[in-house]
Amino acid sequence: MTSAMMGSRILAALAEVRDPELDEPITTLGFVASASVSDEGAAEVHLRLPTYFCAPNFAYLMVADAYDSVSALDDVCRTTVILDDHFASDAINDGVAARAGFVRSFEGEAVDELDSLRADFLRKAVMAGTDQVCRTLNLPPVELAGLRLGNLSESAALDRLRRRRRELGLPAGDDAHLLIDPATGAPIGASDVPLHLRKARLTRTSLDANTGICRGMLRHRYNTDGQGEVALP
Secondary structure, eight states: OOHHHHHHHHHHHHTTOEETTTTEETTTTTOEEEEEEOTTOEEEEEEOOSSTTOOHHHHHHHHHHHHHHHHTSTTOOEEEEEEOSOTTHHHHHHHHHTTOHHHHHTTTTOOSOSHHHHHHHHHHHHHHHHHHHHTTOOOOHHHHHHOBGGGSOOOHHHHHHHHHHHHHTOOOSTTSBSSBOTTTOOBOOGGGHHHHHHHHHHHHHHHHHHHHHHHHHHHHHHTSOSSOOOBOO
8 A cells, every 4th residue: 555545544543533622533623733654554643732831631632543543454554643733742752652541641640541531522522412403303392302313314413422322332233213312321301302402502502612722823833724634644
């Protein structure tokens, strides 16, 4: 396989890595500064973030996920993921390279791994995805409460919602209710639908706003439009 073909596979792998807070791929957000691969299969990825002080736990998740995603490719023999221009770059880069985990990477500062944080963001993604799907529906609460995923026409928004629910271990098959509590998977009753939809709309609006802010900061920091400008050799 040529290095150009491998480069494309690496970018496809990185497209599966999301900013945990924004629930958007790091490629489309412009967080991948460069990605290269040698003829021998050694991959090197450089990541960048909108500010020097982006939360280190969020940054660690993205660097670790990028490492895992690229390392899983059959023809990659060695993976190096480097976070540039961040106050905790050394701790994050060294910790991910050593597969040390977040606590050992930030020894004396971190007390827990990031599984619960990841789950919190996935629950927000489920709520935001619920809003995306429900925006296209014009149904009263009692009908929405009884609606199953299999009753809906297939769409990118529905597919995304199913995937986020699966990642959380929530019901995502055709028989699953559209409206569920993302913490428990329990269906939402008709009387609670209006409040649930307001929470979903607020979550989606917040994610959209934060995404716009991050794109703007990245644009000003790196003189880029923040739209996935990835450099390949």
